Amino acid sequence: MKKFMPFLLFLMFLNITAQENQETKVRQTIETFFKGFHTKDTLLIKETVSEEIIVQSIGADKDGKATLRKEDFSRFLNSIASIPDSVDFREKIQSYNIQTDGTMANAWTPYEFWYNGTFSHCGVNSFQLFKNGSDWQIIYLIDTRRREDCYD
Template identity: 60%
Template structure:
């Protein structure tokens, strides 16, 4: 009986470790995305996204909420064209990662700072797909607001 309990415990510990390793890999993919974002490096950004990545924002205009889509190549052009004199930093406040097989979701609340001044806050929701032992971002949607950030 003790052997069975020890065996089950070992399997449980190994499954927790495997899951946490996958969570670490998902987190590293997102951190690499933001490294490329902050360094305005399109090659780094491209290395962690799928060829069919979808980028959207939940926007509000005149009390109307809607989804705004952005073409990924336009997103890259915008990021790399930001002048060197403009400082920007998206600070991720936490990670909530869920994984089911080859699919992962990461929920990352953030604050966005522009030239060392608070600009806005919100949440990023990343959907990732694992292929060939690599996690790739397939979908990113975010919210943006200037108040109620804590």
């Protein structure tokens, strides 16, 4: 049994290292998405997503009632591309909680959104990703948006 213990430890180490490597690749995909977002580079954004991506937002209407809105991805891209250069916007990711299982990953990313240097809103992004060959692609993105209780 003593002879097998180093081998078992080695296998456990390999599994942990592979998991960390996949989490790093998932994070890189999301960071590339936001690089495209902040530079209004819609081609870069498109490199990170599946052709069938689903985008939704959870917010509140004027009466404070929760709403779920599906967004057309091509319309999202057009709105990003049409932002004037004079507008400074930044989505600041506060942390990453990434989980993977084979070719599927989830990333939970609390954020703050700043518009022309002024706090606009906060929330959480939930990314679902699919590993297509060696690349991770975002297949589903849903976020929450609120102006209060940002630091729970």
